[in-house]
Amino acid sequence: MRTTRSESTLCKNKTFCRVCGGRRLETVISLGAMPPANAFTKKEKQNVPELLFPLACTFCHACGFVGLLDIVSPELLFGNYVYVSSTSPTFVAHFEEFAGSVSQRFAFPAGSLILDIGSNDGILLRPFKGRGWRVLGVDPATAIAAQANENGITTIPAFFTPGLAHTVRVTSGKAHVISATSVFPHIDDLDSVIAGVKDLLHDNGVFIIEAYYLPDIVEKRLFDTIYHEHLSYFTVKTLATLLARLGMEMFDAEKTDTHGGSLRAFIQKKNGPHTICAAVAQFIANENRARMGDIETFRAFARTIEENKRNLTGLLSDLKRQEKRIAAYGAAAKGNTLLNYFGIGADVISYVVDDSPWKQGLYTPGMKIPVVAAEALESMPPDYLLILAWNFAEPIMRKCSAFRERGGKFIIPVPEPRIA
Numbered sequence: 001m002r003t004t005r006s007e008s009t010l011c012k013n014k015t016f017c018r019v020c021g022g023r024r025l026e027t028v029i030s031l032g033a034m035p036p037a038n039a040f041t042k043k044e045k046q047n048v049p050e051l052l053f054p055l056a057c058t059f060c061h062a063c064g065f066v067g068l069l070d071i072v073s074p075e076l077l078f079g080n081y082v083y084v085s086s087t088s089p090t091f092v093a094h095f096e097e098f099a100g101s102v103s104q105r106f107a108f109p110a111g112s113l114i115l116d117i118g119s120n121d122g123i124l125l126r127p128f129k130g131r132g133w134r135v136l137g138v139d140p141a142t143a144i145a146a147q148a149n150e151n152g153i154t155t156i157p158a159f160f161t162p163g164l165a166h167t168v169r170v171t172s173g174k175a176h177v178i179s180a181t182s183v184f185p186h187i188d189d190l191d192s193v194i195a196g197v198k199d200l201l202h203d204n205g206v207f208i209i210e211a212y213y214l215p216d217i218v219e220k221r222l223f224d225t226i227y228h229e230h231l232s233y234f235t236v237k238t239l240a241t242l243l244a245r246l247g248m249e250m251f252d253a254e255k256t257d258t259h260g261g262s263l264r265a266f267i268q269k270k271n272g273p274h275t276i277c278a279a280v281a282q283f284i285a286n287e288n289r290a291r292m293g294d295i296e297t298f299r300a301f302a303r304t305i306e307e308n309k310r311n312l313t314g315l316l317s318d319l320k321r322q323e324k325r326i327a328a329y330g331a332a333a334k335g336n337t338l339l340n341y342f343g344i345g346a347d348v349i350s351y352v353v354d355d356s357p358w359k360q361g362l363y364t365p366g367m368k369i370p371v372v373a374a375e376a377l378e379s380m381p382p383d384y385l386l387i388l389a390w391n392f393a394e395p396i397m398r399k400c401s402a403f404r405e406r407g408g409k410f411i412i413p414v415p416e417p418r419i420a
């Protein structure tokens, strides 16, 4: 059973807004105490109590920012990160497109430097390197950084700080592009990171971030994107508020379809050379129309999570009563928010299939469901497959065509559970 262990040094509570510094903060979504979503455990550690930390979203009454204020130690969350981006073909294609469009749009001189914050195994940098850029990764997950270095993507195994930015500027010169894709919402002290970016970025340079887009999370009910690593859920408006306070500005914004809908923002130093595109004001107008600054929007969202919980757990209980065998696909972090908050454990889900060898043989955090390779679908065939990595539902269903041909059915849990 789950045990709470209080480790105050491993989790601190922030008392002011990350974006504007305001202190009128109110909890809008509370998911209780949970293990970190990537804290997969080894078999021999099954009897060691897991660390549980509060998981709740707060709303800032001053600027409308939505994010987490319980900050779990980044060393704990990211030091042994097991997520390797290049295991996801969708992300490989995403960053190939990213490198192509950035290279073409800005036409920076050959040999310009791109620094990627949270570079993982070099998935973003590899296509830039192929286009003649100098590339440099920064990632605190030492094992993954070592792997990137072995594969020819120079990677510093550290967190990005103003000190590190200064060292890079002295040794490698200023960067024309600094990117922070899925990592940007992971950062608590954005003031410090943006100070480093400003120091290292060329005056014509571009800082590009990608982050989950709050209006999509609400509209598509993607509550399972909420976990301890994701400290911020931005809108263009809240991101612009943050940047303005720190002497930078967004000059363009667009949507990408990763993670069910992400925001890609193009940022420069304040009064930089890039013209501010109409898209920025258009995004903000749409956000106002979707009432992103109204706390009631998020209270209503919290109610839809409860509805999803009732419906999915009801469906799974019915299937178990009919003695159906159920497994899951995709030991994604988001799946662990869903399993833990909905209380779906190993008594319901026999195993979770995942294609990453880094996760196979481990157990999911909290619910302790074994993670296995896809061969299990042959050796221990289930009747139903719950797709936890629902953002990859289509490729997963294609991949598991043999399972479907034998009469197997898929359950897609979000926004409303449905059988496919």
Ligand SMILES: [Zn+2]
Binding pocket: 017, 018, 019, 020, 021, 022, 060, 061, 062, 063, 064, 065
């Ligand atoms: Zn605020």
